[in-house]
Amino acid sequence: MSLGIKKNDTILIISGDEKNKRGRVLDVSPKKGKILVEKINIIKRHMKPSKKYTQGGIVEKEAPLHRSNMMLVCPKCDKATRIEYKILESGTKVRVCKKCREVLD
Template sequence: MSKLHIKKNDTVMVLAGEDKGKTGKVLKVLVEKQRAIVEGINIVNKSTKPSAKNPQGGFEKVEAPIHISNLSLIDPKSGKATRVAIKHEGKNVVRVAKKSGEEIK
């Protein structure tokens, strides 16, 4: 299992699929499946059974996971999609944007 270049709360751009070109914040990363759930991206209708909370039941719109390979990190300096480099500074590991050389927090 390789390390992923995307973490929770990162801002990412979608590179492929129905939502290509859109940006959003990563809500959750599913490491085992190499997928991420991004706010406002890959919206699907999920059917729900009637319950005490929702007696009517019906459909609700939910973000579905999208594969990590279809996402690219946003460069903090330029605001465009960039690749990520990993730098080791002593015992600290830092992610750096390839386009600007800016550190990604």
């Protein structure tokens, strides 16, 4: 299943506590339909001391959000948009912004 969102895209949060915030996509889990966004949906985790966190304690970390909570921000027109797919002559499937009709990748 394609979510229409890829790593390093910018998204706009459209529902929940973080509504109207923008962020950069760090990771996408197509099977779960979840997306991890930089500095969005930060949760505090209690960590035991480990090699990485020698002190242990509380670590702040992003938690993934469901795809339905966000829209892609078009890098060409800077608007939150839905996307369409288009097949180029080369056979490559690309995303197209529904607002400005530009090819996004």
